[in-house]
Amino acid sequence: MIAGALAAQLLAAANPQAQLDALRTRRAAEEAAARELSRREVSVLDALGDAQRTAAEAEGKARRAEADLALAEERLRGARADEAVADRRLRQAQGELRPRLAARARMGRAGELRILAASPSFAELVRRRYLLDRILEHDAGIIRVARDALEARARAREARQEEARRREGLVREAAERRGEARMQLERRRAILSLLRGQRALHEKAAQEASAQEQKLAEFLAALPPPRTGDAGYRGFGQLRGRLPRPVDGTVEVPFGKVVNPRFKTVTVQNGVELHAAAGAPVRAVAPGRVVYAGWFRGYGNLVIVDHGEGYYTLAAHLASMSTAMGEDVGAGALLGTVGDTGSMRGPSLYFELRERGRPVDPGAWLAPRSGDILTR
Numbered sequence: 001m002i003a004g005a006l007a008a009q010l011l012a013a014a015n016p017q018a019q020l021d022a023l024r025t026r027r028a029a030e031e032a033a034a035r036e037l038s039r040r041e042v043s044v045l046d047a048l049g050d051a052q053r054t055a056a057e058a059e060g061k062a063r064r065a066e067a068d069l070a071l072a073e074e075r076l077r078g079a080r081a082d083e084a085v086a087d088r089r090l091r092q093a094q095g096e097l098r099p100r101l102a103a104r105a106r107m108g109r110a111g112e113l114r115i116l117a118a119s120p121s122f123a124e125l126v127r128r129r130y131l132l133d134r135i136l137e138h139d140a141g142i143i144r145v146a147r148d149a150l151e152a153r154a155r156a157r158e159a160r161q162e163e164a165r166r167r168e169g170l171v172r173e174a175a176e177r178r179g180e181a182r183m184q185l186e187r188r189r190a191i192l193s194l195l196r197g198q199r200a201l202h203e204k205a206a207q208e209a210s211a212q213e214q215k216l217a218e219f220l221a222a223l224p225p226p227r228t229g230d231a232g233y234r235g236f237g238q239l240r241g242r243l244p245r246p247v248d249g250t251v252e253v254p255f256g257k258v259v260n261p262r263f264k265t266v267t268v269q270n271g272v273e274l275h276a277a278a279g280a281p282v283r284a285v286a287p288g289r290v291v292y293a294g295w296f297r298g299y300g301n302l303v304i305v306d307h308g309e310g311y312y313t314l315a316a317h318l319a320s321m322s323t324a325m326g327e328d329v330g331a332g333a334l335l336g337t338v339g340d341t342g343s344m345r346g347p348s349l350y351f352e353l354r355e356r357g358r359p360v361d362p363g364a365w366l367a368p369r370s371g372d373i374l375t376r
Contacts, residue, residue: 209298287330311354
């Protein structure tokens with residue numbers, strides 16, 4: 001599969017028309033993104049989120065179409081096998097019937113009468129009549145088998161053709177959905193490119209992100225008070241400095257003030273960004289209960305776990321979520337996978353730790369690791 005993908009890339013690189021088509025697609029996406037973001041009423045975060053969600057929906061539909069395609073392939077193989085079995089039965093019946101019909105043709109219409117008339121006695125006549133009836137019954141049985149096999153082959157052929165048509169439709173649908181997902185992701189990349197190249201859009205996105213941080217704080221403040229009687233969710237405070245990482249990765253954006261190197265704008269990080277590969281598993285750092293699992297504007301797919309005694313952890317930008325609100329999770333339980341939903345940095349995990357509603361530096365809690373960028 002890897003070799004095939006590499007060959008396809010080399011082929012595309014050697015094909016000027018493919019390169020031209022890719023450039024046209026990218027230019028069209030950038031122009032569409034610029035037109036959309038040029039309107040003041042359009043939110044940068046909403047534009048990013050809409051493109052991400054539309055791409056995710058198209059990807060989901062493509063996967064379902066591909067799953068249906070796999071089933072259609074299996075049904076098509078079954079229909080082909082049924083047709084082959086019916087065809088073999090028909091050929092066998094025809095092979096058995098052909099010489100018998102030829103023999104009857106040679107005998108002619110009066111052949112049976114001649115056989116019966118040549119009987120030397122009445123007993124022999126009866127015997128010959130009985131044997132001729134058995135021969136006729138046997139031939140009639142072969143004809144019925146041949147007719148049934150012919151009808152079965154026709155039905156199997158029709159089923160095979162129907163499955164082939166269905167398969168072709170699913171192939172087209174999967175390709176269309178994949179194309180739609182690629183287009184939306186290209187649009188998202190174009191928006192990110194504009195954000196990184198235009199100060200006004202960058203500042204607008206930073207303002208919106210700051211407003212969303214406030215909404216997230218309000219949401220957390222509205223959650224029920226921490227549980228104190230559940231022994232399964234106590235002792236989180238003792239994990240300071242040795243908290244396991246939610247994902248296998250290093251801190252690439254620290255907690256606190258972060259200065260953009262291009263525009264010199266200052267944003268405040270209430271958590272840390274952990275560098276990790278897309279699709280990497282994200283796990284609960286301690287036992288707790290999931291109090292939120294869903295889309296949150298500016299954070300993408302977000303999972304919030306209540307660890308008791310006023311401690312909450314947040315994992316954002318997830319590609320997929322493997323838990324639901326109200327679910328109890330143990331330390332190391334799978335929460336989802338690394339993605340870039342709601343992110344303006346690409347695939348990474350945003351991890352936040354709150355103590356009684358107040359964001360605290362996760363870097364002081366996580367077990368240290370070489371390569372971490374520490375809070376300045």
